[in-house]
Amino acid sequence: MTSSTAALASARLAWFLRGQLLDRVVLILSWAAVVTEIFVLGLSGEPLLGYTGVVLVAAGLILGRFHRMPGLIVVVLGAVAAALLATEFVAMWTVVVFTLFSVTVRGTRAIVALLIAGIPVYISLVIREHWDFQASGALVASACCAVGAAVGSAVRAQQGYLESMKQRALDAEATADLAVARGIADERVRIARDLHDVVGHEVAVLGMHLGVAEVSLPAGDTAARTALESARASVRRVLHETQLILTVLRRGGDDDDPHRPTPDLAQIPALIETFRAAGVAVDFDIDADIGELDPTAGLAAFRIVQEALTNAQRHGRGPVKLAIRSADGHLSIVAENDCASTRKTSGEGRGYGLVGMRERARSAGGRLTIDDDGGRFRVTATLRTDGGIIQ
Structure with missing residues (x-):
């Protein structure tokens, strides 16, 4: 800060x-x-x-x-x-x-x-x-x-x-932190790309040359053949270690399975069940006729619901009312519940989650509004089903 x-x-x-x-x-x-x-x-x-x-x-x-x-x-x-x-x-x-x-x-x-x-x-x-x-x-x-x-x-x-x-200062700081984190993630991807395209390629070519050299050796040159086999084994280890480094860089230290499918709207019911299992009462209502949804909008919807339920669990009380509706090419997500009697300030944990939801909505071309009248806290996100930008 x-x-x-x-x-x-x-x-x-x-x-x-x-x-x-x-x-x-x-x-x-x-x-x-x-x-x-x-x-x-x-x-x-x-x-x-x-x-x-x-x-x-x-x-x-x-x-x-x-x-x-x-x-x-x-x-x-x-x-x-x-x-x-x-x-x-x-x-x-x-x-x-x-x-x-x-x-x-x-x-x-x-x-x-x-x-x-x-x-x-x-x-x-x-x-x-x-x-x-x-x-x-x-x-x-x-x-x-x-x-x-x-x-x-x-x-x-x-x-x-x-x-x-104060809230603007905290939001600005949180946005700056997100920008830094995004820059770090972009740099990780760039480094991983360079490692893959340059170092990985050169090491693979080196292994091929070593193989050619090994095949071309006379039958009685045992010492040189042993040295080439050792060099090829070292090249294989380097390639293996490079792949591990690439995996870490691309995942950015995230513990999630890199082969897991990207979350979307279809996985929200399962997400809600995990919150219910943790003791959070969720009143869930989703429009059965949502239709096809752009992958970017689907991922943003999943993450917004995830953060909204987490925020409601930490800072609210009582059941959470979650409604997802689709109309005129727009997807609407509304999550609300009562405010806790003893509320934390944004500096104590609430501000970053809200900024994250805003950034997630903007990244998908949507918008997010927050209403807090002191008794009821409501988060409303609006996204375009085709992944376009809301004017």
């Missing part, structure tokens, strides 16, 4: 842009506001009805740790209750601002959260101020709600940008 790529892959946001850290900070501040409000209400002799808002806000903070939007709604209801029923209410709409930041930094759209929280807070404070729509408290509270949602959304955007840059 180059120094610039490594630096980008390991880059971290400044502390004031780390959403998870700031989310914890505003949670602490929210609970501090709740505790302070309870003490203030107690010191002012607030009746029990006045505690309704603070109780709802506390319940919303707890619920929001598990369900963002329901928690926000309960916190807003608490702030509205505090504005309408209690003598002190400022701390409660402050908690609304903190909660808006929390839910937006954790993924909720800012405009949706602001509409849910800002309008009820504004209207409740307008009512408290005897229907004064220009009341400073109502306007300030609404503006603070907008700021909280906007800041949370901005922090999340920064996090997403950094993560995307």
